[in-house]
Amino acid sequence: MTESSVTFNRNLIAPCGINCGTCLAYLRSKNRCIGCWPNTGSKVPHCSLCKIKNCEHLNQTESGFCYECEKFPCPQLKHIDKRYRTKYHVSLIEHLLSIKDIGINAFLAKESVRWTCPNCGATICVHREHCLGCNADLKK
Secondary structure (H helix, E strand, O other): OOOOOOOOOHHHEOOOOOEHHHOHHHHOOOOOOOOOOOOOOOOOHHHHOOOOOOOOOHHHOOOOOHHHOOOOOOHHHHHHHHHHHHHHOOOHHHHHHHHHHHOHHHHHHHHHHHOEOOOOOOEOOOOOOEOOOOOOEOOO
16 A cells, blocks of 8 residues: 555545545535534535434444445445445445455555545545545546
């Protein structure tokens, strides 16, 4: 693994496995989203109204992640996972299984390496095919 200048924390990993730290809404400078977990501050509307984040079954898990739910993977998670796999080449279900298997700290370390621009060290945005820091082409 290469050295990473990007550092993520647990609060940036949504219950569904999305790494909010790689989201365009989190990375932008104006009207920046604060991520999934905090209940105060600025969030994009679809995150505040998220069926997964507000799921009654999720509240029954100790970890706060969907992998621990009796209905894992539920239809909502399968739907968003398919969208992320198709559009962004990222599987949220794989993220969750990785967190379950290796633990959150090892997962965060892997994510930090994966989402660091090799050219400038900025955080790579999952929603873009170029680095927001140096504009390098990062087609997945």
